[in-house]
């Protein structure tokens with residue numbers, strides 16, 4: 001009798017093992033989806049039986065957010081805020097939260113991130129494709145209206161001064177990444193990786209339990225990676241001077257991250273900033289802000305707030321990274337590298 005029970009439980013456990021390995025096998029096939037939205041290519045891959053439905057929901061969410069945030073679509077909430085001529089505009093939870101985040105990071109980064117920089121960015125042609133170096137008088141005039149502190153968010157309304165304009169390009173993809181992670185989790189997905197035009201974000205680790213390996217581009221040669229970081233459950237967000245740039249008539253390179261201090265492309269010693277942390281929104285805001293802040297201020301920010309890691313590349317070709325990455329970064333570049341001192 002005892003023998004039979006033993007046998008029965010053996011059969012049961014064999015069934016369980018085969019059932020588990022069968023479902024594992026099923027879930028190890030990645031489902032993938034490519035989307036073009038927010039002016040960039042996005043790729044998503046998720047594992048698990050509900051991956052298809054999760055990816056469908058994620059794609060819908062991307063389009064929903066894009067519709068709120070587009071600066072050019074006359075139906076978008078940002079467009080309505082920008083054309084309200086100083087009046088208060090009712091907005092959705094998403095827009096309120098992102099604008100609030102914009103104000104928060106303006107304060108936290110001492111104005112390096114300023115979502116009201118939009119008119120200056122536009123003048124340079126980054127929004128229209130009509131690239132040119134504006135004259136300094138035009139920039140000075142436009143800068144008068146740039147003030148992250150003048151943006152008011154109250155519950156579900158946003159108000160900006162007449163003549164000001166905002167854009168969430170510096171943080172929208174980060175927020176979108178967090179939203180997609182939540183959709184995946186709600187669908188029971190435990191392993192996924194997305195790339196929203198350079199914003200990489202991972203849910204869990206690879207299905208075999210190993211870390212995701214994320215390459216970070218060499219800003220001096222963007223077709224190659226300068227390093228790889230091994231991560232799980234993290235966002236890896238890069239802002240670099242090699243994306244969206246043009247060569248002016250003077251032969252100089254100009255790029256799309258603007259220093260609100262002078263209205264020129266930020267040129268404070270850094271050519272690339274990658275921020276690695278738990279939340280896409282925070283990493284996105286900080287990658288842009290630390291790029292603007294420059295070599296010294298970026299390092300002191302990282303020393304003060306130790307919740308994120310970062311890889312900085314200086315314009316004289318040095319890689320600086322936080323100690324938290326020491327065990328998970330593999331550098332393949334010839335550039336000299338060093339850990340950012342924390343004392």
Ligand code: ADP
Nearest residue numbers: 112113114115117169170239243256257258288
């Ligand atoms: P990417 O969009 O290439 O991922 P970023 O996250 O760094 O790069 O965002 C850059 C975008 O943010 C610009 O295209 C512009 O829309 C906006 N932007 C540029 N400079 C600033 C700034 N100082 N503060 C806030 N937003 C900015």
Ligand code: MG
Nearest residue numbers: 170284285288
């Ligand atoms: Mg950013």
